[in-house]
Amino acid sequence: MVLNDLGKRINAAFSELSRVPVVDDAAVDALLKNVCAALLESDVNVRLVQGLRNNVRSNVKEQLNDGEKASRLSEGQRRNIVQKAVFDHLVQLIDPGVEPFKPKKGKPNVIMFVGLQGSGKTTSCTKLANYYNKRGFKTGLVCADTFRAGAFDQLKQNAAKVNLPFYGSHTETDPVAIAAAGVASFKQAKFEVIIVDTSGRHKQEGELFREMVEIGEAVEPDQTIMVLDASIGQAAEGQSRAFKEAAGYGGIFVTKLDGHAKGGGAISAVAATKTPILFIGLGEHMTDIEVFRPQPFISRMLGMGDISGLMDKVQEVEMANPERQQEMLKKIEEGGTFSIRDWREQLGNIMSMGPLSKLAGMIPGVGQMLAGAGGGNDEESGNKMKRMIYITDSMTREELDSVGSLFFAPVKTKAIRAEQEKQLALHEAEGSKKEGKKPKVKVPVRMTARARRVAKGSGTSVREVEEFLMQYRMVSRMVKSMGGKAGWMKKMQGGA
Ligand code: GDP
Numbered sequence: 001m002v003l004n005d006l007g008k009r010i011n012a013a014f015s016e017l018s019r020v021p022v023v024d025d026a027a028v029d030a031l032l033k034n035v036c037a038a039l040l041e042s043d044v045n046v047r048l049v050q051g052l053r054n055n056v057r058s059n060v061k062e063q064l065n066d067g068e069k070a071s072r073l074s075e076g077q078r079r080n081i082v083q084k085a086v087f088d089h090l091v092q093l094i095d096p097g098v099e100p101f102k103p104k105k106g107k108p109n110v111i112m113f114v115g116l117q118g119s120g121k122t123t124s125c126t127k128l129a130n131y132y133n134k135r136g137f138k139t140g141l142v143c144a145d146t147f148r149a150g151a152f153d154q155l156k157q158n159a160a161k162v163n164l165p166f167y168g169s170h171t172e173t174d175p176v177a178i179a180a181a182g183v184a185s186f187k188q189a190k191f192e193v194i195i196v197d198t199s200g201r202h203k204q205e206g207e208l209f210r211e212m213v214e215i216g217e218a219v220e221p222d223q224t225i226m227v228l229d230a231s232i233g234q235a236a237e238g239q240s241r242a243f244k245e246a247a248g249y250g251g252i253f254v255t256k257l258d259g260h261a262k263g264g265g266a267i268s269a270v271a272a273t274k275t276p277i278l279f280i281g282l283g284e285h286m287t288d289i290e291v292f293r294p295q296p297f298i299s300r301m302l303g304m305g306d307i308s309g310l311m312d313k314v315q316e317v318e319m320a321n322p323e324r325q326q327e328m329l330k331k332i333e334e335g336g337t338f339s340i341r342d343w344r345e346q347l348g349n350i351m352s353m354g355p356l357s358k359l360a361g362m363i364p365g366v367g368q369m370l371a372g373a374g375g376g377n378d379e380e381s382g383n384k385m386k387r388m389i390y391i392t393d394s395m396t397r398e399e400l401d402s403v404g405s406l407f408f409a410p411v412k413t414k415a416i417r418a419e420q421e422k423q424l425a426l427h428e429a430e431g432s433k434k435e436g437k438k439p440k441v442k443v444p445v446r447m448t449a450r451a452r453r454v455a456k457g458s459g460t461s462v463r464e465v466e467e468f469l470m471q472y473r474m475v476s477r478m479v480k481s482m483g484g485k486a487g488w489m490k491k492m493q494g495g496a
Pocket of ligand 1 (some may be wrong): 122284
């Protein structure tokens with residue numbers, strides 16, 4: 001997933017900070033050293049990284065060292081201040097503070113795409129057209145790429161895949177004339193979103209830029225979007241500057257963030273051009289597109305889930321009961337009791353929402369579960385999840401509302417009993433220190449007859465029922481800790 005390694009490394013740096021006894025300047029410097037090394041390795045520009053280090057350092061040191069208030073801070077509060085500062089500065093890196101363009105209903109919104117050949121421009125045009133069409137905008141596509149043989153057919157095929165009208169010509173060679181005619185005809189037919197795909201070239205050439213400017217003058221776009229291939233690394237910054245000077249685009253569409261791209265180049269491009277990333281491409285399918293929002297993006301990168309991104313997907317598939325889902329997400333966010341019934345509902349929802357691997361990262365805890373279930377293979381994960389649902393179908397109401405303990409019973413052997421008695425005697429001998437608390441002896445558990453009944457009823461095995469319960473427990477634990485993280489996030493957003 002997107003910038004996964006970066007997220008993991010920053011999280012590791014946070015964990016290290018949580019282990020130091022005193023959060024002093026040296027601890028802050030050590031944390032920043034790790035965070036900055038991770039950013040540099042992800043291709044983020046060295047000046048930006050230095051800037052982040054200096055800003056966080058001065059911001060944090062002031063809060064930790066100056067004044068009477070600082071002297072009253074607990075170590076936990078000091079840690080929160082440092083983590084919040086890093087989080088905020090990471091968000092700042094990708095948030096140029098510009099309100100992103102939103103098309104308006106009931107009027108034509110012309111969106112022009114620019115970018116180098118192979119960046120994913122044609123694919124992204126169609127993804128975006130499909131995205132707006134699904135949200136109720138009457139949408140059409142125009143192919144003004146006369147440079148590349150086959151561009152017309154490619155866009156036409158893509159448009160057919162998502163069932164959208166398309167304008168282009170096999171014979172006309174003037175891209176400006178095609179763009180103008182296409183936009184005019186869609187406007188006349190009262191289309192609300194008109195997306196114009198322009199030519200790409202292998203390099204940033206004068207010819208390409210001249211053509212872009214001319215098409216821009218002819219169609220007067222409400223928004224120009226530059227497509228940026230995440231896999232080009234450090235080169236992203238120079239490329240985005242050159243396009244900015246020539247075409248003056250207002251938004252960036254970063255593609256191929258599903259691959260092994262480190263993604264830091266795109267972050268640098270945002271900072272260099274002060275232009276927001278609007279969408280990201282996460283695969284070759286027409287639905288592999290996501291709205292980009294800085295704060296949830298960083299939150300997800302750090303493994304805290306992305307509730308707003310998930311809600312966006314939920315809206316798209318028009319779930320049968322969106323209010324219930326809202327309620328559930330709120331519950332997850334707040335870390336309430338998460339029963340087997342809740343887990344089964346999540347499984348059902350995930351299955352109805354399409355490619356699992358794309359959604360997993362958005363739901364706190366589920367990414368890890370799926371990685372275990374099918375190793376990222378959608379079909380395998382899907383089958384596994386179906387069997388999990390069958391298991392829950394064979395459970396009684398009482399079982400579904402439980403947290404699963406009635407499926408297990410302790411195994412009490414003679415040896416365990418003897419150990420328990422020994423511990424109890426020791427405990428009593430120690431006297432009143434731990435009064436009221438019985439000593440704990442780890443007791444192995446066995447599956448109860450309920451588990452056998454459920455396995456039989458669902459056509460699965462006791463082993464699978466056990467596995468299901470283990471996975472449920474793992475997710476439930478994560479949901480609980482997510483509650484802690486969500487609380488932590490809220491604290492951070494509202495000031496430590
Ligand atoms: P164009 O020359 O800029 O119009 O690029 P295309 O739209 O033809 O895309 C070039 C290649 O990149 C194609 O094979 C696309 O399927 C692929 N592509 C586009 N966007 C993405 C993406 O977000 N992820 C992945 N993995 N591939 C993509």
